[in-house]
Amino acid sequence: MRMGMSRRFVQKSILPGFSLSLGFTIFYLSLIVLIPLSMVFFKASSMGAKDFLEVIMAPRTLAAYRLSFTTALLSAGINAVFGLIVAWVLVRYSFPGKRIMDALVDFPLALPTAVAGIALTELYTPTGWIGQCLSTVGVKAAFTPFGITIALTFIGLPFVVRTIQPVLEDMDPQIEEAAASLGANRWQVVSKIILPVIFPALLTGVTLAFARAIGEYGSVIFIAGNMPMKTEIVPLLIMTKLEQYDYTGATAIAIGMLVISFLLLAAANFFQWLMSKNLGKV
Amino acid sequence: MSIELKHVYKKFGNFKALDDVSLKIEDGELLALLGPSGSGKTTLLRVVAGLDSFDEGQVLFSGRDAQDQKARERGVGFVFQHYALFRHMTVFDNIAFGLNVQPGKIRPSRQEIRAKVMELLNLVQLEWLAERYPWQLSGGQRQRIALARALAVRPKVLLLDEPFGSLDAQVRKELRAWLRRFHDEFHITTIFVTHDQEEALEVADRIVVMNKGMLVQVGTPEDVFHNPVNSFVLSFLGNVNFFHCRLEQGKAMIGDTALEVPGLSVDQPQTAKLYVRPNQFKISRVFTKAALKAIVEYVNPAGTIVKVNLKTIDSGERILVEITQEEFKQSKIRKHEKVYVSLKDVSYSEYVQDDP
Structure with a gap:
């Protein structure tokens, strides 16, 4: 019986180490991800369902959820378009300063987020360099959801660029030439040949950028202005609860966010799996 | 369609890829470009296809200058050495691609496209692979699908870059004979690049031997084999x-x-x-x-x-x-x-x- 089971689950391989590495993977994921996560649920379970709902359905919490998810989605969407263009240029063209540009992409990851937040706020306040220009056309950036989106776009860029880059590098330019010689115009080449192939990678990159944006705290709090109901993001709300020693309230809000994020990420992964199912290597 | 090249030059940096190439390919001819790697034969093929530019000279299609015609307007079927199949499309969609991207006015109806694709699959004897993806095919099958795809748009010229280069000997022999029969039946002007002298001698009407970007000898297989113009041609065409x-x-x-x-x-x-x-x-x-x-x-x-x-x-x-x-x-x-x-x-x- 046991033999039968293991034969079904484990494909025979000449290389040893499957059980060891699988065991390690489970242990590692539990230690690093699963146990800390379950603590959140454990902590929140100390409050009743009624209290729990009261916290997460409070107007201030709902407003924060809405703000966090819309700005994160928006910034991920912006990065999908512009990150793709950046990756394309970095892969397909050679020009002086390309290496520097390539290194610049990682900058938002390396920079302490608080520093990024201060710098962005400085730029986008109505007296800042860019804020000045924006205010002449009547747009207010700092201390609005728009400002939050800018900060989230900034920190999300490397995820999109770095996931698409290898796929683009892998793509044979002859595929495009083949399409062109068959009569496809440039737009048809992009929409029918290039995009379908890089879409799974693009989706992964956007998902990563989105996940990062959802949890982002440091770079946002400076530019957000943090007005309850208007520009207060979920991580900040959680911090506020913690500062008031309301630990269970903080974890309740965190659970709400975790569940929504999990559903969105699972949907994205499923979609990505669907798309890449038929993308075998040729 | 006849193709004529007049004094074509092309450089990559200091490397002369094509050095004063003049050549006329007659309508309906099956021509082999033969030469060692780096001799410029693939570059010549890409110049004809409009995939590469050239520095000087003229390329004429049926006597008309093709300078301002882009690759997609030349009516050229190009088969790449590594096939360049669209890996996210089924075999059917790969072959139908050239028809599907035609502008609405001249694009055939879906039934017509279906019929055409099945006809081509029949021609390359792979009807049963229509719903497969390229990565599920063998090398020889991919090659034939690439050929069918290029033929779908009724090209006036067929250009093949090392078409049988990466296939095993048996499949290569079969496809070689198939190409010759196919050409005898349809008479599409065809140029193929090869570094295999046996392939060139066996399949082509005429052989162009290239070396260092220059045409060394142009002639029938019999001609170049028995009357080589120099020792390079001689030693390239078999043991000596x-x-x-x-x-x-x-x-x-x-x-x-x-x-x-x-x-x-x-x-x-x-x-x-x-x-x-x-x-x-x-x-x-x-x-x-x-x-x-x-x-x-x-x-x-x-x-x-x-x-x-x-x-x-x-x-x-x-x-x-x-x-x-x-x-x-x-x-x-x-x-x-x-x-x-x-x-x-x-x-x-x-x-x-x-x-x-």
């Missing part, structure tokens, strides 16, 4: 033995041995290089003065001809000789035997300047 010698009246002095060279006349003694195909030798056990003494190193009778590897006793040079199975049965040549090698014929001789 070569000797340093001194040519005198009707004789070639190799070391101290004077070999008779049929049909050769020189006015005065000359230093020369002598090129002899493996089947142009005569091997004998009987001592002859006008023959090279050699030891048989290895005999390979497996094949339609028998290959005999010899080493001359005087100079230690190695000679490859091919004899027929009948000759082999009669002479029963064996390893380590001492034989006498004389010439039946000479492919090509080339004079070299006497050393001062």
Whole structure:
């Protein structure tokens, strides 16, 4: 019986180490991800369902959820378009300063987020360099959801660029030439040949950028202005609860966010799996 | 459609990829571009397809300058060396691609496209693969799908870049014969690039031998094989033995041995290089003065001809000789035997300047 089971689950391989590495993977994921996560649920379970709902359905919490998810989605969407263009240029063209540009992409990851937040706020306040220009056309950036989106776009860029880059590098330019010689115009080449192939990678990159944006705290709090109901993001709300020693309230809000994020990420992964199912290597 | 190139030049940096190439390809011709790698043959093909630009010269399609025609407007079917199939599309969609991207006015209806694709799949004998993806196919199948895809848009010219280069020997032979039959049936002007002389000699109407971006010789397979213009063409088209010698009246002095060279006349003694195909030798056990003494190193009778590897006793040079199975049965040549090698014929001789 046991033999039968293991034969079904484990494909025979000449290389040893499957059980060891699988065991390690489970242990590692539990230690690093699963146990800390379950603590959140454990902590929140100390409050009743009624209290729990009261916290997460409070107007201030709902407003924060809405703000966090819309700005994160928006910034991920912006990065999908512009990150793709950046990756394309970095892969397909050679020009002086390309290496520097390539290194610049990682900058938002390396920079302490608080520093990024201060710098962005400085730029986008109505007296800042860019804020000045924006205010002449009547747009207010700092201390609005728009400002939050800018900060989230900034920190999300490397995820999109770095996931698409290898796929683009892998793509044979002859595929495009083949399409062109068959009569496809440039737009048809992009929409029918290039995009379908890089879409799974693009989706992964956007998902990563989105996940990062959802949890982002440091770079946002400076530019957000943090007005309850208007520009207060979920991580900040959680911090506020913690500062008031309301630990269970903080974890309740965190659970709400975790569940929504999990559903969105699972949907994205499923979609990505669907798309890449038929993308075998040729 | 006929294609004409007039004095085409193309450089990659300092490297001359095409150096004053002028060539006319007749309507309905099957032409092979033959040459070692880096000889410019693929570049020439890409220039014709409009996939590469060139620095100087003219490319004419049916007498019309193709300069302002982009690749997609040339009506050229291009088959890439590594097939370049669209891996996210089924075989069916791959072949239908060229029809699906046509502008609405001239695009056939869905039924017509379906019929056309099935007809092409039938032509390449792979109907049963329509719903597969490229990564599920073997190399030979991919190659034929790439061909069907290129044919879908009814190209006036078919360009094949090393079409059978990465296939195994058996499949390559089959596809070669298939291409020849296909061409005899449809008469599409076809240019194919190859570095395999056997392939070129077997399939093509005409062969263009290229080296270092230049056309070395253009002619029928028979022509280039039997009347090579220089030693490069000669040694590229099959095995050849070569000797340093001194040519005198009707004789070639190799070391101290004077070999008779049929049909050769020189006015005065000359230093020369002598090129002899493996089947142009005569091997004998009987001592002859006008023959090279050699030891048989290895005999390979497996094949339609028998290959005999010899080493001359005087100079230690190695000679490859091919004899027929009948000759082999009669002479029963064996390893380590001492034989006498004389010439039946000479492919090509080339004079070299006497050393001062």
